[in-house]
Amino acid sequence: xxxxxxxxxxxxxxxxxxxxxxxxxxxxxxxxxxxxxxxxxxxxxxxxxxxxxxxxxxxxxxxxxxxxxxxxxxxxxxxxxxxxxxxxxxxxxxxxxxxxxxxxxxxxxxxxxx
Numbered sequence: 001x002x003x004x005x006x007x008x009x010x011x012x013x014x015x016x017x018x019x020x021x022x023x024x025x026x027x028x029x030x031x032x033x034x035x036x037x038x039x040x041x042x043x044x045x046x047x048x049x050x051x052x053x054x055x056x057x058x059x060x061x062x063x064x065x066x067x068x069x070x071x072x073x074x075x076x077x078x079x080x081x082x083x084x085x086x087x088x089x090x091x092x093x094x095x096x097x098x099x100x101x102x103x104x105x106x107x108x109x110x111x112x113x114x
Contacts, residue, residue: 017058 003011041064051057059065070076 049057067076
C-alpha cells in the first residue's frame with residue numbers, strides 16, 4: 001500500500017514511523033546462528049547508546065544487544081514489535097499454541113477471521 005506525499009508529510013509531522021520499503025522474505029539472507037560467547041567480540045566493537053526516559057530505540061532483531069541492570073526502584077518497561085511482509089508464503093499472523101509458534105493464515109492482522 002502506498003501513501004501520498006501529503007499523507008507522508010502529515011504522518012511525519014504527527015510523529016508516526018513510516019516504513020516506505022520492505023524486503024520480502026526471499027530477498028533477505030542472514031545467518032540465524034548468532035549466539036555470542038563472551039569472547040566472540042572485542043569490547044572496542046561495542047557502541048554505547050545512552051538513552052533518556054521516554055526515548056525509543058529501533059534495531060534489527062538479530063542485532064546482539066545488552067542493557068545494564070536496572071538499579072532504580074522503578075520498573076523498566078520494554079516493548080518488542082515485529083513487522084512481517086505480506087505475500088505468498090508469508091503467514092498473516094503468528095500465534096502461540098503450547099510451546100510452539102503456529103501459523104494462522106485464515107486470520108487477519110487484527111486477529112479477526114476472514
